[in-house]
Amino acid sequence: MSVTLDISHEVQGAGESPPADQAARANLIGLPRPKLQEALEAAGIPANQTKMRAGQLWTALYHQGLTDFAGITTLSKALREELASRFTLKRPEIVTEQISSDGTRKWLIRLASSDPRAPAPEVEAVYIPEPDRGTLCISSQVGCTLNCTFCHTGTQKLVRNLTAEEIVAQILIARDALGEWPTPKEGRKITNIVLMGMGEPLYNFDNVKDAIDILSDGEGLSISKRRITLSTSGVVPMIEKVGSEIGCMLAISLHAVNDPTRDMLVPLNKKYPIAELLDACRNFPGLSNARRITFEYVMLKGVNDSKEDAKELVRLLKGIPAKINLIPFNAWPGAPYECSDWEAIETFADIVNRAGYASPIRTPRGRDIMAACGQLKSESERLKASLRAAQ
Missing domain, CATH: 1.10.150.530 (DNA polymerase; domain 1)
Structure with missing residues (x-):
């Protein structure tokens, strides 16, 4: 059973601007x-x-x-x-906190609005506890421009980039909720950060870079850059800068092994096709067996899950120190795809494993609160639509 807690501040209603004295004061976060x-x-x-x-x-x-x-x-x-x-030093407003039956937590966070006449923008962050780690998935934009057809987040228009303050604040909010202050040296609940939430991080490079520098500072949050992963859909010209200027781990949302299929799933591929993307990966600064690139591959029934697709994936990645995350598709209302059959996923994984690549099958987490991969923000959008219809 999932639990939803409405913990929004009563002193400031949805979409309202902060009081004048707050608006005039700069935030140091x-x-x-x-x-x-x-x-x-x-x-x-x-x-x-x-x-x-x-x-x-x-x-x-x-x-x-x-x-x-x-x-x-x-x-x-x-x-x-x-x-x-x-x-x-004010945090953004938490509208709701949802707790999944599997322990996953999702926060709907309301940001400041530059236009008092417009609704305040909102983003979501997700905490996924596991026996050996705790991963916080954070957002870098409000909405997204990429329109990936398997991703519900991609159906929502881009509103704006997040500031470094708003990116960092997602970690602060999660640590508030988990009671993880002062920063512990051992036994942390949040051990890993992934920029895999709403938005394309490489279209907000400067703010993301500043935020990661703050997260990894040893005198504060002290999260090693080896435990921070930036996920991109393939903004090829910016990939080198991730390695040379940020220094965190890299994940690529691949999802297909040929251009026609990837054009359909990830429209950005029409600008930066697979060959260019993989060339950028091969030239990624610091690439080694110790700093492998993670390739994310959502499993879609009858689309990209055949034995031939698995063999082609192995061929494409030859020479790239890599790990392949196989992600069972997480459905959302009106989704045009189905999740691959479990037998097909296991067969795909076996082919990739036998070729020498680690290919774990990601266990879906937080589906009951729409917190799984590709589902972020959809529930809050549905709720707002319901409220508008009732007015």
Whole structure:
């Protein structure tokens, strides 16, 4: 049985703008260290103190998880009051938290709106607990431009990119909910981060890069870049920059072994076909057996799940240190595809395994709360449509 908790703040209704005093104060969450120092200097802190003060704030925000200046006792009371008058540490609003029967959690998060006349944009983040790890799936955009036909998220129009603040805040919100402050050294609940939620991360490169730098900083959230995976549908010109400028792990949403099929499933393939995509993967900086690329492959009945498809996949990936995640298709209302039969999935996996590639079959998680791969945001969209119809 799944559980849904409506925990939205009563002081601010759906789509309303924050009070004027909040709107005027800049949020310090999501600022890289140099920009945080610049903000403090602009606020009147002497230049020779900004590095130290930024370090104290960094510890408070990302190690202790504090949400107001009053608790930052490493700063004087007068300085705390001055900072509180200029800045905020406010999290985005949580509208609902849903808990699946399998322990998966999904948060619907309401962001600030730049237009007070428009509904505030919303994104979803998902926490997946497993015996040996806990994975947090986060979003990089509100909506998506890619229109992948097997993905419900792709049916929703792009609203805007998330800021680094909004990307980082998803981790802070999850750790609030899981009671994981201060940052633990061992026995963490959140061990891995995947940018596999709403949106294409490489179409929001700068904000994603800043967010990952904050997540991986050893004096704060301290999540190794080896445990952060960026998933792309194949924005070929940006793939090299992931390796050279970000340094996290890379996942490719492949889903097909020939261009006609991938053109249908992932329309971006018409711009960057499979051969170009795999060339970029072969040239990925730091690629090795220790830093393999993960290829995601959703299993669609009668579309991409034959023995011949499996053999062609092995041929295509030859020479690329790789792992293949086979993903049983997660249905959504009106979906044009069906999940492959289990026997076909196991046969496909066996062919790939025998060729020397790890090819785990991903266990579907959170289906009862529409939190599984490809389902994000759909439930909140359905609820909003129901509310509009009732008005």
